[in-house]
Amino acid sequence: MAETVWRTGRATGVRVSAALLATVVAAALLVPLAVPLDEQAVDLGAKLLPPSWSHPFGTDEVGRDLLLRCVYGLRVSLLVGVVAALAATVVGTAVGALAGALGGWADRVVMRIVDLFSSVPHLLLGVFVVAMFRPGVWPVIASVALTHWLSTARIVRAEVLSLRSRPYIDAAVSGGASRRRVLVRHLLPGVLPQAGLAAVLMVPHAIWHESALSFLGLGLPAHRASLGTMVQSARGSLLAGDWWPTLFPGLFIIVPTLAIAVLAGAWRERLNPRRRSELTL
Numbered sequence: 001m002a003e004t005v006w007r008t009g010r011a012t013g014v015r016v017s018a019a020l021l022a023t024v025v026a027a028a029l030l031v032p033l034a035v036p037l038d039e040q041a042v043d044l045g046a047k048l049l050p051p052s053w054s055h056p057f058g059t060d061e062v063g064r065d066l067l068l069r070c071v072y073g074l075r076v077s078l079l080v081g082v083v084a085a086l087a088a089t090v091v092g093t094a095v096g097a098l099a100g101a102l103g104g105w106a107d108r109v110v111m112r113i114v115d116l117f118s119s120v121p122h123l124l125l126g127v128f129v130v131a132m133f134r135p136g137v138w139p140v141i142a143s144v145a146l147t148h149w150l151s152t153a154r155i156v157r158a159e160v161l162s163l164r165s166r167p168y169i170d171a172a173v174s175g176g177a178s179r180r181r182v183l184v185r186h187l188l189p190g191v192l193p194q195a196g197l198a199a200v201l202m203v204p205h206a207i208w209h210e211s212a213l214s215f216l217g218l219g220l221p222a223h224r225a226s227l228g229t230m231v232q233s234a235r236g237s238l239l240a241g242d243w244w245p246t247l248f249p250g251l252f253i254i255v256p257t258l259a260i261a262v263l264a265g266a267w268r269e270r271l272n273p274r275r276r277s278e279l280t281l
Contacts, residue, residue: 014266017259024256028075037072037225048242058244060230061237066245070252072225076137077253081206084144088206089199091145092152097191099153100160101183111157114150122147123212130218140219144206152198159191200264204257211253227253 043063051058057066099110117125126143133139163186213219214228222229227249234245 013262017262020255021259021263024074024252024259025078027071028078031068031071032075035068037068048237048245050242051244057248058242060245061233066230066248069225069230070227070248073227073230073249074252074256076220076225077207077210077227078256080137080141080144080210081203084141084148084206084210085199085202087141087145088149088202089152089195092149092198093156093188093191093195095149096153096156096158097160097183097188100157100164101187103164107157110153114153117147118150122209126209126213127216127218130213135219135221137220140210140213143213144209147209148202148205152195152202155194155198156191159194160187163187163190197264197267200260200267204260207253207257 041064043059046055046059046063047061049055049059049063055065055067057070060066060069095110095114099107125147129143129146130139133142210219211226211228211231214226215232217229217232219228220226222233230249231246231253234242234249238246
């Protein structure tokens with residue numbers, strides 16, 4: 001009975017998450033095409049208006065519509081999250097697959113390098129990378145990609161080491177297949193599902209990383225619509241009792257990342273069904 005209730009609740013959560021994610025992605029893609037945003041526009045006569053029919057999310061401290069700016073900020077966050085996650089996954093998959101396939105001293109050297117980078121906090125390393133460039137989207141993407149490939153490299157290496165012990169790998173090596181052929185034809189296809197899952201799980205991390213950098217003033221320029229910048233600039237309004245400039249950008253960060261996390265968790269259980277059964281024992 002408990003298992004049935006859990007499965008029903010899980011399926012409902014997946015459907016709701018998929019609907020929410022589809023809605024925010026559609027908004028991020030379609031709204032900018034229909035309603036252009038003047039990022040330099042200022043209307044001090046309409047500043048800090050509460051939510052209403054004309055401004056569903058209210059206005060910010062200089063009179064800009066929060067709904068439109070949240071959608072544009074989400075568009076930037078999704079761009080950074082997806083591109084950075086894909087780049088980090090490619091780097092991590094290449095490094096982890098090579099380390100696991102080569103083994104020996106090469107594996108030890110690569111993993112010590114991974115340990116070295118892992119010892120530095122991601123945000124601190126990201127701040128260092130972004131600080132070397134002018135504020136913009138691509139420095140943030142580079143920062144996130146260069147600090148988030150490490151976990152993927154570990155996952156892929158562990159999967160490659162597991163696959164190397166399979167009989168069909170021994171048969172391929174005994175048949176005269178080179179290391180390159182074994183890696184490309186047998187090992188890489190075996191790790192792609194795990195690498196894809198790592199990429200999906202990395203998207204929320206990348207979105208939060210971009211928001212944190214923007215909150216610190218190291219992401220996009222101050223006039224660009226960014227969820228982290230909007231939360232940072234609304235701190236004074238929150239202390240004055242105006243809650244909407246902080247709440248809605250925060251929700252635009254939290255809701256998509258939670259939806260992606262739920263969908264990724266469902267994918268992980270499909271890849272490894274035994275994981276759920278082991279948890280319920």
